Structure formats: C-alpha cells, structure tokens
Amino acid sequence: MLNSVDFSGRPFHFIGIGGIGMSALAYVLAKRRLPVSGSDIRLNHITQRLQDLGAHIFWSQDATNLEFFRQAESSKSDALPAAAVAIAANGKNGGGAKETLSTTSKVSSNADTALLPQVICSTAINPANAEYRAALELGCPIFHRSDLLAALIQDYQSISVAGTHGKTTTSSMIGHLLLETGLDPTIVVGGEVKAWEGNARLGEGPYLVAEADESDGSLVKFSSQIGIVTNIELDHPDHYSTLDEVISTFKTFASHCKTLIGCIDCATVRDALQPAITYSLHRESGADYTVDCVTYQANGTKAQVWERGELLGELSLKLLGQHNLSNALAAVAVGRLLNLDFAQIAPAIATFEGARRRFEYRGEYNEVLFVDDYAHHPSEIRATLAAAHLQATELPTAHQRRVVAVFQPHRYSRTQTFLAEFAESFQDADVVVVTDIYAAGEAQPDNLTGQQVVDAIAAHHAHVVFQPSLAAVQSFLEQTLQPRDLALFLGAGNLNQIIPELMAFQERAAKSISQERCDQTSF
Template sequence: MTHTPVSLESPGSLQSLGRVHFIGIGGVGMSAVARIMVSRGVPVSGSDAKDLPVMHDLAKAGAGISVGYDASNLGDAQTIVAGSAIREDNPELAAARAQGLPVLHRSQALAATMAGHRVVTVAGTHGKSTTTSMVAVLLKEAGLDPTFAIGANVPALGVNAAHGSSDIFVAEADESDGSFLNYCPLIAVVTNVEADHLDHYGTAEAVFASFDSFAALLPADGVLLACADDAGARALAGRTAAKGTTRVLTYGTADDADIRLSDDGPGRVSVTVDGANHGLDLQVPGRHNALNAAAAFGVALELGVDPEVAAAALGHFTGASRRFELKGQAKGVRVYDDYAHHPTEVRAALSAARSVARQNKVHVLFQPHLFSRTREFAAEFAEALDLADTALVLDIYPAREDPIPGVTSALIADKLSKGRLVSQEEAVAAVAGVAGEGDVVLTVGAGDVTAYGPLIVEQLDG
C-alpha cells in the first residue's frame, strides 16, 4: 500500500498533528512511534485486528486502544497513521479518506517526532534492527540517554522505543518501501546494499538508486558510515565521497576501512581507529554482529563518546528480539529463533549457529517470506540452507502478497542437498527427531515460524 505524502502546516511539528490515530498500532514499528508520541504528550489512539501485549502497555501509558477495525474507532482524530499492511478497504482507512483526514505513513509520523534532534538512522538490506539496537544500548550505557525507535524489542532496553532526555534520536530506517527517504539524518549507517524488495523496486538498480538518495539526505556536517566489507555499501560510499557533499567513513575488516575490525580469537574482536586499538567483548555470536558492533562504535565516536567507554558499553548488548534469540533448551539441544528472510541473512544466521554448535550439528526450520522473494531467490535460499546439517522448509508465509502461480516452497526444497518440505503439522516432531545433545536448532523467517521454537523445546523436553 502506498500513502500519499502530506504537507504539515509546520513540517516535523508534533503539535500540527493534533490527535493521532494509529491503524495497526500493534505492529512493532507502529507501536514504537505511538510509544514516543504518548511519552511526549500527544493524544494517541489506535486499533489492531488482534489484542497484542504491546497494546496493553500503550493503554497503560495513556493511549486509547481498540481491538478490531471499525470506522467509529477514529473518534475525533485529526491525523491518521496507517501501517504498511493496512489495505485501502480497511474501514478505518476508508473513513479517514472520506473525511479528508491527513493519512501519514509510519515513517512520516516518526519523522515528526525527530524534530530538533541529532538523528542517527541505520539502513541496509540486513542488520538494521541489530545495529540500531547496539547503537541505542551503547549510547544509553554511555550516559547519553537517546530517544530510540527500533523494529524489534531489545532485552537490554526493555522496549523497542522510548523518549530519552538527550537531543539524540536513534532510528531504524526501512528501505523496503522507500520510506527511509522521509528522514533527515545527521549520521547515516548503511550496513549493506543488496537486491531485495523487488516487489516494490522492480530492479536491483532501483534499490541501489534509493540508497544514493538516502545518502544525499545528509547535510554538509553529517557523515555516512558504510560497511567496507559489503560490495554494495562500499560502492555507495565511493559514489557519495565523489560528490563531496558530506563526510564518508567506512568500517569493516578491509585494510582501508576507517574503523578496522580484527578477529582476536574465539569471542574476541577489536577495532582500530586512528592507529589506536580497542578490544570489544561481545555477547552475540557471528561475524555479522562484529561488523554491526564496529558500526555502533563508529557512531558513538562521532557523538563524542570516549572510545574505551564505547567499547565497554557494547558488552551490555545481549541481542534483539528474533535476532538469534535463544528460545530455550532441552536434552542438551539449544533452540534459537531468527528473523532472517533474505539469503544473505539466512547464511549469516546459520554461520552464527555453526559457531555456537562447534563440532555438533545445526538443524534449521525455514519459512520463506513472500511469494515474490521466493521466486527471485529460490536458488540462493537453498544454497544458504545447505550450510545446515538438516534443512526443513515450511510453506511460504504470504504476508501482504497474493499467491503467484507456480511459486511454492518446493522451488527451494527441490534444490536442497540435505533437506525437504515439511508440513506445519509435522514440523515440530521432525525437528525434534533429528536433534541430538549439543546440537543447535534454528527457526528462521519473518513470518509465524517464530512460534515453533518453544514448541520444539517442549517436544524435546517431553
């Protein structure tokens, strides 16, 4: 769904929004914006199809909450915020259109809360939530108390969004629908740039062009912090530097990276900046998380945090919800859950699982997300899943899409060397049946596969 951008009387002014109603307020991104607005005294109401725990939190904070969609839920709202999954025939959205109320995309509403802040945005095809979480935890531990909005709950923070006392605002910037172009960052992190969300962009070239536009949002005194280990992000850094409109810094293991990451042995990494080396004691596994930590470290330095304070603060980050999150263990088997829904992300998650399992086996239960993504990347998904000792594939989670003829999970499963399709009914028993003591089980995907982890633990325990 595409919302028509609106011009506010005072762009970025929360006061100009009046009473704000969120359609789909239970979503992790929508609830983040609502939480910040409530904290700042904005009159907020919202609805969702399901009664979700976050809605109870918002109600306690002062928001008016309704379960189920009905035109009457709008009440006397003056501005509407609609989630990306809301269809045009939604009764509340239809009523808002009929009344001529301004309808904002979530990113526009979030941008309105950023006014007057030094904004740090984290973009990239993968790793946004984890890196944003790392930045927020680091800055909070360093005493800067930022406002933050993240697309995942963060155990170390207790929530996915909060209003802070400083003038720093840290936000995840979602490129999936181009909405990351609604922000005005001072510091922009780009973790990687790959072809994805082709249902929106159409071509890989259009994806790359959108990141060029994102980098162009930076002011002359801003900085682009791009990953030197990713070809797409490195190319973006080169193009942006050539324009000379803003500073560009890189991070990664490459020798020419401004923030150079080094592997110092099992569980130990360090970063070198301006000739000085700083050890990082990370609690999250995987090379991709070490790169994310290097990015967070770079952001902290740009905001004036002492390097040693920044390095120590990173040790307090224990992960983000659905990002290699431990769901439990039984009979010596550890069960993790990960939001990975692109081949590169699946590969990174399985690499992290392999580092945790060591000499033992890794078993993955994968649920493809979107018919279009399955069609575009079936071979790449199969190649990534073959890193596991056992790969079981569920039916596609459609999310916002209608089925595409001929596109099923078999496109992936038929290419696996050691895996197969599995039904919802047999999935839990199938995974538990192959897992032995010391093994790691990973449920992977952006859909409801996350619910299988606790069930697998229960099955193993039983």
C-alpha cells in the same frame, strides 16, 4: 504548514498499532503524553505496553473507531484549536492507497477537523480497509508511518541506520551505547531489546536513534545528522525491480545525511555512496575503522579496533559472527563521532545482548537448544547459519551439536527472485526443514510452494525435507530433534509460534526420562 505532523497535542490514531514499526512510534508519542489510539486484531505484550501508557486500542478495524477522540473532545467545554488538514507528503496516503486526499476526502470544517485524529498507516494497510476509508471520508490528516518517523527525526539530533541487513542490530547497539554512556537517547527500532524492554524508549537527551527501512522506498524522507549504511542488496522485489533502483533510494538517503558512515566491505556502499566515514573488517581496506586479531568463539567475538591507523583497544562482543563485528564497528564509529572515548565505548558494547529474534536464545530443554532468528534473505541465512555452525562445532567432538535449520520462506516475490540463492544458503546446516511460504499479503503465483524451495535446496544439500504446515513442522520436529541439537528457526513470518510448544514437548521428554531413571534405580 501543509503536510506537517502536529505534535502540539492533536491526537494520533494508528491503523495496525501492534506492528513492530507502528508500535514503536506510538510508544514514543504516548510517552510524550500525546493522545494515542489505534486498532489491531489481537492483544499481545506490545499492545499491552501501549495500553499501560494510556493508549486506547480497538480490537477491530471499524470506521467508528475514528470517532473516539471527537466524541471525547465534544464532551468537554474547551475544544482543541482549529488545525489545517494535512495531506500525505507523497500523495500515496499511507503507502497502500492509490487515491489522494485532495480529491477523495470530504474535508470538514476547521472546527470539526481539529477534533479528528491524525491517522497513521503502514504500507501493509489495504486501500479498502474500513478505517482507512473512514479517515478519507472524515477528512482526517493521513500519514504514512515513515512520515511520522521523518518528523521525529527532524525533532532531534538524529542517527538513522539503514542497510539491507543488520539495521535492527546496529541501531539497537548504537542506542544501547548512547544509553550506557549517559546520553539518554530516544530510540525507535524494528526489534525488541531487553535493555529498554521493547522496541522504543523516550529519552531526555538530544539524540534519536532510528532504524531506517528501505523496503517501500520511504527511506528517502529521512534527513539525519548521522546516517549509517551497513550494506546494499536487492531484498524487496515486490517494490524494486532492480538493484539500481535500490541504490538510487540509498543515494537519496545519503544526500540527506549531514555525515554518512558506511561499510566499505560492501562494494556497492563503497562505490555508489562514497561515505565520509568508513569501516571494514579488513585492515588493508584503508577504512577509518578496522579490526585485526579477531577471535570468533561460540560465546562471542573479540577483536582489536583501529582508528585511522591508531590502535584504540580491544572490543569484546556477546554476539556471534563476522556480521555482528561489522555492526559493532559502525557503533564504534558513531561513538567516536560523538566524542566518546573508546574506554567508554568498549564496555558499553560488551554488555549488549542483541535484539529479539536476532539469534535469540529461547531456551534449552532435554539438551535441545532453541534459537529464533529473523533471517529471511539468502545473505542473512548464510551469516546466521555460519554463527550457528561455529557455536555447534567449537566444542569437544563428543559434545558437538547438529544444526537443524527450520526455514519459512517469506513472500512469494522474494522466494521466486532468490530461489537459486536460497538453494545454496544452507551448507552450514546438518538438517534443513522447510515449510510453506509465508505470503505476507501477496497473491500466490502458479506452481510456487515450499516444495519448490525444498527441491532447489536438495540439489545442494543431502538432508532437506518439506513439511507444508506449521503443525506438520511441529510434529516432525517432535520426532526428529535429539539431545545436543541446535534448532534454529529462520524467517520473518510466524514460524516462531511453534517454538514454545516444542520446548514444552522437550521439557516433558526430559522429565519422562528422568522419571524412568528414578524408577530403574528404585529396584
């Protein structure tokens, strides 16, 4: 069938295989013993994991990479069966390209084409990319990452988690719940989780739990048994001009789900989608799943959970803050829809430790606690800082921490669109450090730098500084961080690269202080 992904044994080649979304899909395919190759510019633990499964990875994006499987197969006496050339479903060829395969590909004969891999691209791939151009020239079937995920979703009884915020945590928590209750799910998420040591796992059960991303509009491709929408806001002004466009995408996603679960604390979800199953942090909302007797603590959250007016029992979370309790209610709703008892659900959720870069504790050195978080939208920053403030202040006064928020704005388009909202998002921080904007491939508009972000925040916050580079941020924090500080690194870019060096600096400082004390007591 035209436009269909072939799971019968034909190879896959990922351009940019080390990305968090691409690598999850590659992992599932490799675990299914399908031939997988890909390219990336550097080795990391994600690509190493794929190599350990037998994936062949090239460390440059060259046109010759696409000959790998054809050369390998040509050396065998038995060739793969002939296959038709597939064309990307929406004609965009991996999201970034503007040409269509039907007009630009030099399609080979069926015998030749059968030896070529199915090429998987993300929206980040530029149409001028050498591998991408070679794929067009050779007549490879080219699919966007979302086309492959959509095909996998069709292969399972799928649970797809969408929403502007909370997708990774909610999908990871649901995956953890199904894993802990013996349902052995396949999982594809946008973050790494300790329970399955990565961003994906292949299970033998009938369920697939997938994080469904709206950033490039590809959300409309997914048809799931169960869909979850956590909230709806404008977050990607590089793709959407208005909130109404975002809502339209979510409406299409909702129409493709057999059962839709939604958080009605978000008025947009409540009014625009009218989910079949609802959840809310407020008993008076009338939602199907609600909570009361909530206790937010520095080491977690507790609440009583109600199902349509009947008390299910107490739920305990290791995760902090209202937003994570809301995410947990979504997981409860899914579990109950799958006929799990609350007595199974609650213990499973209680053991969930979160996903990497979602208020991730990186370590404590010289009494400085380092936390890494992916928050890059004003709403996410406010929620994350509220959790940090709770942890920093729910201690005896003599032991309370300063919250030092270190922020790397992500994308010029997002920074420009939400500058006023960013300005008011840091009230729960004691000190704010801002570095320059992480472009993520976008061109820089005139007169927009991290300094403008600092100026906007300074109108609402007394202690904010600008450090233009990561090196400058590192140097400033080496001089500024004090014992008892909570250093919170915020952003979707590469800010967290400096955390290991800062932890090492504080470790050396602690050893130096310890040595000085030893020297003093020796006299």
